[in-house]
Amino acid sequence: MARTTGSHSDITGPRVRAAALKLFARSGYAAVSMRAIAAEVGVQAGALYNYTPDKQTLLFDLMQSHMEALLAQMPAGAGDPMVDLEDFVAFHLRFHADRPDEVFIAYMELRNLTPENFARIEALRRTYEDRLERILRAGQAAGVFRISDSKIVALAIIAMLTGVNTWFRIGGRLSLDEVVAQYWDMVRSAVGAGTLPR
Amino acid sequence: MARTTGSHSDITGPRVRAAALKLFARSGYAAVSMRAIAAEVGVQAGALYNYTPDKQTLLFDLMQSHMEALLAQMPAGAGDPMVDLEDFVAFHLRFHADRPDEVFIAYMELRNLTPENFARIEALRRTYEDRLERILRAGQAAGVFRISDSKIVALAIIAMLTGVNTWFRIGGRLSLDEVVAQYWDMVRSAVGAGTLPR
DNA sequence: TGCTTTTGAACGATTGTTCATTAATCAGGA
DNA sequence: TCCTGATTAATGAACAATCGTTCAAAAGCA
Numbered sequence: 001m002a003r004t005t006g007s008h009s010d011i012t013g014p015r016v017r018a019a020a021l022k023l024f025a026r027s028g029y030a031a032v033s034m035r036a037i038a039a040e041v042g043v044q045a046g047a048l049y050n051y052t053p054d055k056q057t058l059l060f061d062l063m064q065s066h067m068e069a070l071l072a073q074m075p076a077g078a079g080d081p082m083v084d085l086e087d088f089v090a091f092h093l094r095f096h097a098d099r100p101d102e103v104f105i106a107y108m109e110l111r112n113l114t115p116e117n118f119a120r121i122e123a124l125r126r127t128y129e130d131r132l133e134r135i136l137r138a139g140q141a142a143g144v145f146r147i148s149d150s151k152i153v154a155l156a157i158i159a160m161l162t163g164v165n166t167w168f169r170i171g172g173r174l175s176l177d178e179v180v181a182q183y184w185d186m187v188r189s190a191v192g193a194g195t196l197p198r
Numbered sequence: 199m200a201r202t203t204g205s206h207s208d209i210t211g212p213r214v215r216a217a218a219l220k221l222f223a224r225s226g227y228a229a230v231s232m233r234a235i236a237a238e239v240g241v242q243a244g245a246l247y248n249y250t251p252d253k254q255t256l257l258f259d260l261m262q263s264h265m266e267a268l269l270a271q272m273p274a275g276a277g278d279p280m281v282d283l284e285d286f287v288a289f290h291l292r293f294h295a296d297r298p299d300e301v302f303i304a305y306m307e308l309r310n311l312t313p314e315n316f317a318r319i320e321a322l323r324r325t326y327e328d329r330l331e332r333i334l335r336a337g338q339a340a341g342v343f344r345i346s347d348s349k350i351v352a353l354a355i356i357a358m359l360t361g362v363n364t365w366f367r368i369g370g371r372l373s374l375d376e377v378v379a380q381y382w383d384m385v386r387s388a389v390g391a392g393t394l395p396r
Numbered sequence: 397t398g399c400t401t402t403t404g405a406a407c408g409a410t411t412g413t414t415c416a417t418t419a420a421t422c423a424g425g426a
Numbered sequence: 427t428c429c430t431g432a433t434t435a436a437t438g439a440a441c442a443a444t445c446g447t448t449c450a451a452a453a454g455c456a
Contacts, residue, residue, distance in 0.1 A: 232413080
């Protein structure tokens with residue numbers, strides 16, 4: 001619906017989510033009070049309830065938005081396992097490097113979701129893992145990847161890639177391009193695809 | 199000092215730590231109340247303060263004990279980079295598989311430590327990472343590992359290995375021996391050490 | 397004037413922690 | 427074996443503070 005009269009919703013709403021994202025990432029969901037979020041926005045606690053029914057939904061919406069953006073922007077896959085794997089690795093690293101707070105929350109706050117909300121986020125996460133596993137199985141079938149258990153390799157790769165967020169910061173010692181190149185080297189080696197000149 | 203009269207400290211004390219470990223791992227430090235810990239032990243909240251000065255110290259002691267056990271049991275290193283790396287991988291996987299709760303806390307609750315306590319745990323963690331990096335540099339110098347940045351590779355390997363704790367459970371589809379074998383395959387490949395028959 | 401947004405107070409519940417009091421356990425002597 | 431005195435552990439109430447959430451009233455804008 002179009003903007004209604006006297007409304008600041010389209011200004012305050014995003015600021016509430018941004019404040020919650022920042023504070024949840026820094027201190028954790030359980031340790032952040034609604035009053036702290038309100039103070040970050042510059043508003044009283046009661047005003048937050050114009051933008052979220054409760055604190056739990058605020059967390060869930062942040063995680064859901066993140067996971068849906070991840071799935072929406074993920075490369076579709078060209079069909080060549082080697083190309084698809086490289087694209088996946090590059091995409092994962094760049095997407096995650098751009099959103100350290102969202103990534104942190106998506107991995108750390110799963111246990112603070114209600115069971116129903118947890119199940120919904122978990123389903124999105126599995127969809128993402130399945131995409132990588134499908135690439136690995138295609139390469140396995142084509143004989144270009146030498147791996148035994150595609151599920152384990154998929155999880156190991158994702159864990160390795162997501163680990164960059166514990167240390168990588170834009171503007172640090174290494175550029176994002178260098179990080180992508182180095183991780184692609186490791187992933188390519190780990191799946192048993194020889195070190196080919198490119 | 200030897201056991202003093204009228205004391206149950208040596209019984210209740212460990213039970214307090216065990217209850218805190220279990221509940222912190224399940225729900226997170228901030229979401230667990232001292233009353234919840236006391237209920238798990240079967241005691242009133244006030245009694246906990248015979249065994250810890252406060253909640254923060256309870257968390258810190260759990261994390262410190264875990265990290266010190268990790269460092270104490272870590273293999274010393276024989277000198278051969280290939281052997282040392284394989285030993286490190288196997289040790290890491292087995293040690294972590296045995297202690298899912300401790301590992302979970304050690305990685306998730308860092309931000310709930312006071313700055314001083316955080317610095318102390320962080321120092322222990324860095325000591326552990328340095329041990330792996332030293333193995334990698336030795337293999338790099340000896341020409342047996344083909345890697346460029348030993349620091350990144352060390353962090354990537356640790357992230358990959360620690361990731362098993364998100365899915366591995368003793369008694370599941372895969373035995374621990376199978377997991378160790380598969381991860382060693384991936385690590386050996388990732389550091390560019392050829393797939394040799396063993 | 398009509399509608400939206402924000403305030404600010406209030407609510408019941410829960411938080412970490414303290415402490416006087418009670419209960420339990422022990423060593424040593426009779 | 428029983429008693430005594432000493433010592434420790436656990437209770438249960440209390441504390442000030444903070445929690446998520448609600449809502450009537452005030453403020454701001456079209």
